Amino acid sequence: MGWNRHITLSLVALFATASPSLSNEIGDADKGAAVFKECSSCHSVGQGAKNRVGPHLNGIFGRRAAGLDGFRYSNGLTRMGKDGLVWDFDLLDRYVENPKAFASDTRMAYKGLKDAGQRADLLAYLRRYSDDPGNIPEAAPTMAGTDHSVDAAILAIQGDPEYGEYLSSECTSCHQLSGDNDGIPGIIGWPAEDFVVAMHAYKDKFRPHPVMQMMAGRLSNEEIAALAAYFEVAGP
Amino acid sequence: MKLNRRLFMGGVAAGAAAATLATPAAHASNQGKPKVVVIGGGAGGATAARYVAKDSKGEIDVTLIEPTRSYYTCFFSNLYIGGFRELNSIAHSYGTLASEYGVNVVHDWAVGIDRAARTVTLAGGATLSYDRLILSPGIDFVEGAVDGWDVSHQNAMPHAYKAGSQSELLKAQIEAMPEGGTFAMVAPPNPFRCPPGPYERISMVAHVLKAKNPTAKIIVADPKDKFSKMALFQEGWGLHYDGMIDWIGPDFGGGDVSVNPDAMTLTIDGEETKVDVCNVIPAMKAGRICEIAGITDGNWAPVNPHTMQSRMDENIHVLGDASQQGDMPKSGFAANSQAKVAAMAVRSALTGSKLFPAKFTNTCWSLIDSDDGVKVGASYEATDEKIAKVDGFISQTGEDAELRKTTYEESIGWYAGITSDMFG
Numbered sequence: 001m002g003w004n005r006h007i008t009l010s011l012v013a014l015f016a017t018a019s020p021s022l023s024n025e026i027g028d029a030d031k032g033a034a035v036f037k038e039c040s041s042c043h044s045v046g047q048g049a050k051n052r053v054g055p056h057l058n059g060i061f062g063r064r065a066a067g068l069d070g071f072r073y074s075n076g077l078t079r080m081g082k083d084g085l086v087w088d089f090d091l092l093d094r095y096v097e098n099p100k101a102f103a104s105d106t107r108m109a110y111k112g113l114k115d116a117g118q119r120a121d122l123l124a125y126l127r128r129y130s131d132d133p134g135n136i137p138e139a140a141p142t143m144a145g146t147d148h149s150v151d152a153a154i155l156a157i158q159g160d161p162e163y164g165e166y167l168s169s170e171c172t173s174c175h176q177l178s179g180d181n182d183g184i185p186g187i188i189g190w191p192a193e194d195f196v197v198a199m200h201a202y203k204d205k206f207r208p209h210p211v212m213q214m215m216a217g218r219l220s221n222e223e224i225a226a227l228a229a230y231f232e233v234a235g236p
Numbered sequence: 237m238k239l240n241r242r243l244f245m246g247g248v249a250a251g252a253a254a255a256t257l258a259t260p261a262a263h264a265s266n267q268g269k270p271k272v273v274v275i276g277g278g279a280g281g282a283t284a285a286r287y288v289a290k291d292s293k294g295e296i297d298v299t300l301i302e303p304t305r306s307y308y309t310c311f312f313s314n315l316y317i318g319g320f321r322e323l324n325s326i327a328h329s330y331g332t333l334a335s336e337y338g339v340n341v342v343h344d345w346a347v348g349i350d351r352a353a354r355t356v357t358l359a360g361g362a363t364l365s366y367d368r369l370i371l372s373p374g375i376d377f378v379e380g381a382v383d384g385w386d387v388s389h390q391n392a393m394p395h396a397y398k399a400g401s402q403s404e405l406l407k408a409q410i411e412a413m414p415e416g417g418t419f420a421m422v423a424p425p426n427p428f429r430c431p432p433g434p435y436e437r438i439s440m441v442a443h444v445l446k447a448k449n450p451t452a453k454i455i456v457a458d459p460k461d462k463f464s465k466m467a468l469f470q471e472g473w474g475l476h477y478d479g480m481i482d483w484i485g486p487d488f489g490g491g492d493v494s495v496n497p498d499a500m501t502l503t504i505d506g507e508e509t510k511v512d513v514c515n516v517i518p519a520m521k522a523g524r525i526c527e528i529a530g531i532t533d534g535n536w537a538p539v540n541p542h543t544m545q546s547r548m549d550e551n552i553h554v555l556g557d558a559s560q561q562g563d564m565p566k567s568g569f570a571a572n573s574q575a576k577v578a579a580m581a582v583r584s585a586l587t588g589s590k591l592f593p594a595k596f597t598n599t600c601w602s603l604i605d606s607d608d609g610v611k612v613g614a615s616y617e618a619t620d621e622k623i624a625k626v627d628g629f630i631s632q633t634g635e636d637a638e639l640r641k642t643t644y645e646e647s648i649g650w651y652a653g654i655t656s657d658m659f660g
């Protein structure tokens with residue numbers, strides 16, 4: 001297992017732009033086994049692994065998000081699974097880096113692993129328990145990761161709720177102010193920070209969904225803050 | 237942001253009394269509220285009435301003129317034809333606009349507009365004055381567009397392009413087709429309301445016939461060589477309804493069509509066919525009230541993209557299908573989006589509220605068969621010349637069934653969302 005490439009997310013983006021063919025190296029699986037100890041209070045992997053607080057991770061590479069029968073996933077991951085999200089290196093890397101940014105309502109109560117090298121080691125370790133370890137599924141170029149962590153200065157922007165209310169009329173063509181969750185998720189009453197992180201994750205194409213990527217893609221930082229300020233206090 | 241219930245019994249009389257006021261500023265000095273009249277209670281008009289009333293918090297009197305008491309949305313009316321929705325599930329009334337938002341809802345036809353006096357005359361004889369008029373009348377059909385057909389033939393050959401009784405009629409005719417019979421559609425030329433609509437309808441008709449009358453045939457005579465979501469529909473038709481649908485484009489005479497409603501025949505490129513149902517969707521133009529107001533150029537009413545104001549009268553805003561605005565399709569979603577921009581501009585002009593830059597969005601979902609939904613959408617901005625497309629997306633051919641099912645479920649959520657955004 002001489003895989004030994006430590007990559008950062010921004011490198012993934014660069015590679016994906018330049019050429020879709022990435023090397024098959026991930027990281028050091030033996031080191032990853034040590035990193036996994038942090039996960040093992042909730043997740044099991046390997047022979048006899050079963051669902052515990054979190055789903056078992058055998059075969060996680062190539063599995064559809066929220067893809068295990070009998071495990072109760074968050075609505076967010078369930079929706080992503082229905083939208084066609086299949087876990088590959090790039091997506092797992094983003095999810096592990098910042099679970100809440102990837103799926104606001106994820107039940108994974110884990111703050112995220114910031115060290116790209118450690119994530120690569122961890123994923124190399126998990127890769128041992130998925131099919132065909134030599135053939136690592138790569139992300140499609142359109143799913144290329146960008147550094148999604150939202151800058152503190154952006155999070156600190158005080159949004160103008162009046163502007164947010166005007167902008168929100170674009171949202172309410174689909175998202176109901178009643179908070180109804182059928183078919184399209186309700187977004188009223190979201191904590192502003194979660195809202196900002198989620199919208200930037202779409203804007204950066206970190207979260208997959210074509211409509212939301214388009215909607216968020218044309219919003220400025222101030223506009224996202226304004227919407228967050230409005231929706232935080234909007235009620236049915 | 238709900239207004240207290242207010243009584244508008246005197247609204248019409250008060251409006252008439254204010255007819256001589258020249259400018260909005262004059263209202264302030266006369267303690268009168270500025271008046272907005274909205275003609276047409278569909279996706280554009282209902283949204284505009286609701287947003288002006290809601291966001292002005294009682295500072296503007298809003299009157300909505302709509303002839304029907306129950307409004308049937310054109311969007312999702314194909315799903316009714318396909319048996320996926322009940323007709324009453326696409327019917328909406330104006331009770332909430334009146335009770336929750338204080339909109340004065342008048343069920344009547346607008347028959348005249350005096351732009352100099354800023355008044356609207358109703359068929360019932362009343363005259364309403366306005367400071368700003370919002371026209372959202374939808375579409376009418378171009379006379380003589382399909383040889384042999386005019387609106388007097390709409391019972392024999394329904395258009396079903398204004399939802400309600402026409403949708404019921406078309407559905408009943410499809411269900412009464414003889415075994416192995418023929419359903420024909422005459423598709424319209426561009427531009428027209430709901431670009432994927434005729435093709436979603438074909439899908440829904442095929443869905444019904446496949447179950448009830450599987451040897452029946454469908455003919456589509458089309459003057460266009462390509463149409464909205466064409467690859468997606470054609471893939472779906474092959475997948476679900478193989479061999480049932482014969483789409484005849486202009487290369488094969490699809491643009492050279494005449495009908496005979498008495499004999500129930502359709503002639504394409506000189507070749508006459510006996511048909512059992514003939515859905516004629518003629519070429520379209522802005523609702524007639526736009527012509528009456530004298531704000532059309534050709535078939536449509538050109539607008540300023542920043543505010544949706546008529547290019548010919550800054551006191552009139554035109555929304556939705558009737559407007560000629562640039563890149564947006566004529567859709568309920570687009571009308572709803574444009575209505576919010578117009579509502580903001582109207583409030584700003586009449587009460588001095590903040591004017592933010594115009595933004596527009598559209599997404600159109602279509603159903604091809606059970607749980608097989610597709611979508612296309614885009615975002616737009618206002619330039620001085622037109623509403624210009626910024627970015628867009630479309631469903632892809634070959635998507636898996638799970639994604640198509642999610643897309644359909646999304647459309648159901650959207651329907652609930654947009655109709656509550658329109659009607660409260």
